[in-house]
Amino acid sequence: GALLLAFAGWGSAWAAAGPVPDGFVAVEGSHFVRRGQPWYVAGTNLWYGGYLGAPSAVGRRQRLLQELDRLKALGINNVRVLAVSEQSAMRSAVSPATTAAPGRYDEQLLQGLDFLLAELGKRDMTAVLYLNNFWQWSGGMTQYLNWFTGSPAHDPNASRDYERFMAENARFYTNDKAQAEYRRVIAHLVQRTNTVTGKSYRDDPAIMSWQLANEPRPGNSKVTAAEKAAYVKWIRETAHYIRTLDDRHLVSSGSEGLAGSSEDRQLFLDAHRTPDIAYLTYHLWPANWGWFDPKRAAQTWDGMLDKSRRYLNTHIDDAKTLGKPIVLEEFGLNRDGAGFDLKTPTTVRDRFYGEVFGLLQQRAAAGDPIAGWNFWAWGGAGRAANADYWWRPGNDFVGDPPQEEQGLYSVFDSDASTLEVIRQSAQRLHALAGAGGQPR
Numbered sequence: 001g002a003l004l005l006a007f008a009g010w011g012s013a014w015a016a017a018g019p020v021p022d023g024f025v026a027v028e029g030s031h032f033v034r035r036g037q038p039w040y041v042a043g044t045n046l047w048y049g050g051y052l053g054a055p056s057a058v059g060r061r062q063r064l065l066q067e068l069d070r071l072k073a074l075g076i077n078n079v080r081v082l083a084v085s086e087q088s089a090m091r092s093a094v095s096p097a098t099t100a101a102p103g104r105y106d107e108q109l110l111q112g113l114d115f116l117l118a119e120l121g122k123r124d125m126t127a128v129l130y131l132n133n134f135w136q137w138s139g140g141m142t143q144y145l146n147w148f149t150g151s152p153a154h155d156p157n158a159s160r161d162y163e164r165f166m167a168e169n170a171r172f173y174t175n176d177k178a179q180a181e182y183r184r185v186i187a188h189l190v191q192r193t194n195t196v197t198g199k200s201y202r203d204d205p206a207i208m209s210w211q212l213a214n215e216p217r218p219g220n221s222k223v224t225a226a227e228k229a230a231y232v233k234w235i236r237e238t239a240h241y242i243r244t245l246d247d248r249h250l251v252s253s254g255s256e257g258l259a260g261s262s263e264d265r266q267l268f269l270d271a272h273r274t275p276d277i278a279y280l281t282y283h284l285w286p287a288n289w290g291w292f293d294p295k296r297a298a299q300t301w302d303g304m305l306d307k308s309r310r311y312l313n314t315h316i317d318d319a320k321t322l323g324k325p326i327v328l329e330e331f332g333l334n335r336d337g338a339g340f341d342l343k344t345p346t347t348v349r350d351r352f353y354g355e356v357f358g359l360l361q362q363r364a365a366a367g368d369p370i371a372g373w374n375f376w377a378w379g380g381a382g383r384a385a386n387a388d389y390w391w392r393p394g395n396d397f398v399g400d401p402p403q404e405e406q407g408l409y410s411v412f413d414s415d416a417s418t419l420e421v422i423r424q425s426a427q428r429l430h431a432l433a434g435a436g437g438q439p440r
């Protein structure tokens, strides 16, 4: 049983259960292929993509079409999207939510995903759909625990107590009632028929990957061995569950890498050995992690860049160890001086983006298991609505979710210098694929 399972999971790369339909992203060795050709993710984060597509009041369909056209023109071929949110009373949680209450799903919002997928298909773009959130800005795991244990949904924007928040959330993985509802909503999504195209989600090449959650962590900085084991088991069993429903789309965890694995490299590797996890994910947040102070950019730039390069290289090496592709699916940096206003320049951010893109390009060209990147996050035509830069229901959606200032990390359509860095980097990455950029 367990021994066999352990053996089977030992570094074995993901194998398609059979031929994948035309247009699906698949894994070959430690790289992505699509339509038989090498394929790289040049993506962004558009957490609110399904919201813009909704036919209901929250929808902004014309804006969505504009944003997808702009992204396509930049060479972006993938958007990473929040597919499931949980209605919550927390101030920093988005409202409305796709799950109004356990078992009650907002058909209007889910039709927003249908519309988004239909429009992505028209542009030959793809989506990563994450099915939960470790953080509170879409309800997430703390909201599940409120539903099923009665514990108050915990908004760390209010408590400022992230250690307590993370330790509490770790209980999600072993709460049977929460897991039952989580799996129920996964089945509801994976077995859905798109109301716009009439196509079942299982047959839709616009979906690149089902993703367990946004940034799932095993616990806090004092994570126990039991919590680590529960986390590895949850990833393995949930990934397997999704593949019993859909054995052709890729499945990923949504992990940040070491920063989301309590800095335990063995845990990061063990959590991703299962053959049901097709590729690795990692995120890079120098300012969030205290490596960079946007108000002391000159003094903290070198240290930040050194730590960032080490973070990138370590995870690419781990991908080599597991023989799986790896996508840097989130990275970002503040506007100059930590400003939120569009008029604030993005000099330091542009340099940082250039350094990250450059390192990934270099290692991809060397044949390392780089599968691509998604920057965080697309703000596009969205604009902060309030002088305090906080989001309130009815306001525009931008790249920053409701728990952060609207302008913190968003790349807006007016950020011409950043758009140029992105455009050039996407072009270079696609050139690698064109030049048969796959490794020997």
Ligand SMILES: O=C1NC[C@H](CO)[C@@H](O)[C@@H]1O
Pocket: 135, 214, 215, 283, 285, 288, 330, 376, 400, 401, 404, 409
């Ligand atoms: O997934 C995430 N990672 C970092 C983003 C910026 O802080 C944050 O908004 C989001 O929760």
